[in-house]
Amino acid sequence: MKKNVLVIWYSQTGQLTNIVQRFCSSLDAAKIQVDYCEVKPIPDFPFPWQDEMHFYSQMPACVGLKALPLKLLNTSLKEKYDVIILGFQPWFLHPSIPAISIFENEKLRKLLNNTPVITLIGARNMWLNAQEIVKEKLNECGATLIGHIALVDQAKNLASVITVQRWMFKGLKDATFFLPRAGISEEDIARVAVFGELLSTNLLNNTLPQLQEAFEDGNSVNVKSNLVILERTGVKNFRKFAAYIDKATDTTIRLQRLRLFAFILSKGVFILTPISSLRSKVIGFFNQEILKKDIKYFKGINYQKDQF
Ligand SMILES: Cc1cc2nc3c(=O)[nH]c(=O)nc-3n(C[C@H](O)[C@H](O)[C@H](O)COP(=O)(O)O)c2cc1C
Numbered sequence: 001m002k003k004n005v006l007v008i009w010y011s012q013t014g015q016l017t018n019i020v021q022r023f024c025s026s027l028d029a030a031k032i033q034v035d036y037c038e039v040k041p042i043p044d045f046p047f048p049w050q051d052e053m054h055f056y057s058q059m060p061a062c063v064g065l066k067a068l069p070l071k072l073l074n075t076s077l078k079e080k081y082d083v084i085i086l087g088f089q090p091w092f093l094h095p096s097i098p099a100i101s102i103f104e105n106e107k108l109r110k111l112l113n114n115t116p117v118i119t120l121i122g123a124r125n126m127w128l129n130a131q132e133i134v135k136e137k138l139n140e141c142g143a144t145l146i147g148h149i150a151l152v153d154q155a156k157n158l159a160s161v162i163t164v165q166r167w168m169f170k171g172l173k174d175a176t177f178f179l180p181r182a183g184i185s186e187e188d189i190a191r192v193a194v195f196g197e198l199l200s201t202n203l204l205n206n207t208l209p210q211l212q213e214a215f216e217d218g219n220s221v222n223v224k225s226n227l228v229i230l231e232r233t234g235v236k237n238f239r240k241f242a243a244y245i246d247k248a249t250d251t252t253i254r255l256q257r258l259r260l261f262a263f264i265l266s267k268g269v270f271i272l273t274p275i276s277s278l279r280s281k282v283i284g285f286f287n288q289e290i291l292k293k294d295i296k297y298f299k300g301i302n303y304q305k306d307q308f
Pocket residue numbers: 010011012013014015016017055058088089090091092093094122123124125126127168
C-alpha cells in the first residue's frame with residue numbers, strides 16, 4: 001500500500017515553498033503519495049512589507065503566540081497520514097504568526113494527533129526558541145517529532161541583518177557590491193533533497209526511528225555556540241519589550257514604544273551586537289562543556305522544558 005505524507009507550511013516570500021518542494025521532489029513518487037497543504041492567515045501579510053512599522057508591530061503578537069484564523073489551500077485532505085512535514089519560520093525569535101496558528105486550527109490539530117512529524121525550518125539564523133515552542137505545541141497535539149532540519153542564511157550575522165531588511169521592505173534579494181545575497185543559498189536549498197531521500201528510504205523500510213540519526217549525519221542542522229548565547233539574550237529582551245509595549249493602553253504611547261523597538265532592532269543592533277558578541281565569546285569560553293551539551297540538544301528532537 002502507498003504511504004501518505006502531508007506537508008503543512010506557510011511562506012510569505014516563497015523561500016519556504018522552494019525548500020518544501022525540493023524536499024518532496026526526492027520522495028519516491030511511485031510509492032509515496034504527497035499531499036500539500038499551504039496555509040494562509042486571514043488577513044495575510046503582504047510581501048514586501050509595505051510599511052516598516054507593520055513589520056515591527058508584529059513582535060508583541062509573535063512573543064505572545066497570538067494566532068490568526070487560517071485558510072487551508074488544500075481542502076481534500078485525508079483522515080490520516082504516515083508522516084507530516086511541518087515547514088515553518090521564526091519571526092522575532094518565536095514561531096511566525098502563521099506557524100503558531102497551525103496549532104489552533106482544529107482540522108490540522110486532529111491530523112497532527114498521533115502522527116510522526118518532521119520540522120523543516122527556513123530562517124535567517126535564529127530559530128532555536130521557535131523550535132522549542134513548536135516542540136511543546138507538538139506534544140500538546142499528541143504528535144511525535146521524528147526529524148528536524150533547519151536551513152539558515154550563511155552570511156555573517158550583521159550582514160544578514162541588513163540584507164533581510166532590504167529583502168523584506170523592498171523585495172530585493174540579489175547581492176550588491178557590498179552585501180551578500182539575502183536568504184538561504186540556492187545550494188543549501190538544493191541539498192535539502194538529500195533529506196527527502198532519507199525520509200523515503202526510512203519510511204518505506206519502516207525504520208523511521210532511525211531517521212533523525214541519518215538527518216544529523218547529513219548535517220541537517222548546524223548550531224553555532226555564539227548564536228545560542230545571543231539568542232538567549234535576545235529572547236529575554238524581546239519578552240521584556242513585548243510586555244512594555246503591551247502595557248501601553250494609549251495608542252500614541254504604544255506607537256512610540258514600537259518605534260523605539262524598531263529603532264533598536266534596525267539601527268541599535270549595529271552597536272549592541274558587537275558588544276553582545278564579545279560578551280557571548282567570554283561566556284562561551286568559560287562554559288564550553290555546557291554549550292556543547294546545549295548544541296547537541298538543539299540539534300536533536302528531544303524536548304526539555306524551559307530552555308529559554
Ligand atoms: C517579521 C519577521 C521576523 C523575522 N524574525 C526572524 C528571526 O527572529 N530569526 C530568524 O532566523 N529569521 C527571522 N526572519 C526571517 C524568516 O524566518 C524567514 O526566513 C524569511 O522571512 C523568509 O520568508 P518565508 O519563510 O515566509 O518564505 C523574520 C522574518 C520576518 C518577516
